Structure formats: structure tokens, C-alpha cells
Amino acid sequence: MTVRESASDLVEPRTIVLIADYDEHLDAAFCPLCGTDVTSTIGTPTVPAGLLEAHVDDDLPVYGWRCECRRVEVVLPAPVEVAPDHFASVDAQSNGETVSITTPEPALNAALAEVA
Numbered sequence: 001m002t003v004r005e006s007a008s009d010l011v012e013p014r015t016i017v018l019i020a021d022y023d024e025h026l027d028a029a030f031c032p033l034c035g036t037d038v039t040s041t042i043g044t045p046t047v048p049a050g051l052l053e054a055h056v057d058d059d060l061p062v063y064g065w066r067c068e069c070r071r072v073e074v075v076l077p078a079p080v081e082v083a084p085d086h087f088a089s090v091d092a093q094s095n096g097e098t099v100s101i102t103t104p105e106p107a108l109n110a111a112l113a114e115v116a
């Protein structure tokens with residue numbers, strides 16, 4: 001699960017994944033790229049399978065926000081500690097680093113079962 005795939009680094013990304021700047025006192029989330037308050041976009045934006053460290057073929061929904069400040073999709077997953085309990089932690093590539101994001105457990109289980 002921790003092995004890093006480098007092939008996707010060569011492809012122009014269609015989706016940017018960055019952990020949101022989350023302020024627990026304000027209960028608000030901000031885009032690390034442009035600083036926009038994205039709190040109202042909370043939902044389950046999709047992270048492409050190619051950016052996930054888990055060996056799955058399916059894109060996965062993640063708990064988090066999104067921003068429209070780039071031509072490509074900007075997905076801003078919530079820090080793991082912010083996500084509800086029924087979300088499972090998975091590793092994803094974010095700007096060349098590995099970060100933990102959260103996905104609904106049933107979605108992760110279904111994606112893993114499909115590959116197995």
C-alpha cells in the first residue's frame with residue numbers, strides 16, 4: 001500500500017488533490033491554492049484511481065471540499081481527523097507527496113473487492 005507509483009507523474013494531471021486548510025475553531029475550510037472559503041462545497045468529490053495508493057481501478061469519493069480556481073478539478077480532502085467515523089483512511093498522491101484522505105468504507109470495500 002505504501003509503494004509509490006511514478007508513472008502517473010508523467011501525465012498532465014486532470015485533477016489536483018490537496019488537503020484543505022481546515023480551521024476547527026471556525027469550522028471552515030479554505031483552498032490552499034487561492035485561499036477561498038470553500039466550506040459550503042462540503043461533499044464527496046471524486047479522486048481519480050490513478051492518484052490513490054490503494055490498488056483499485058475505480059475512482060473514489062472522498063470527504064472534503066472542492067474549488068474552481070484552476071482549469072482542472074481541484075479536490076480538497078478533509079484532514080482525516082475531521083471526517084466522520086464511517087469514513088476509511090486511504091493514501092493518495094498530493095503534489096508529489098503521500099497524504100491520508102478519507103472515503104466512505106463501503107466505496108473502498110467495493111473498489112478493493114473488484115480488484116481482488
Ligand SMILES: [Zn+2]
Pocket residue numbers: 031032033034035036067068069070074
Ligand atoms: Zn482555490
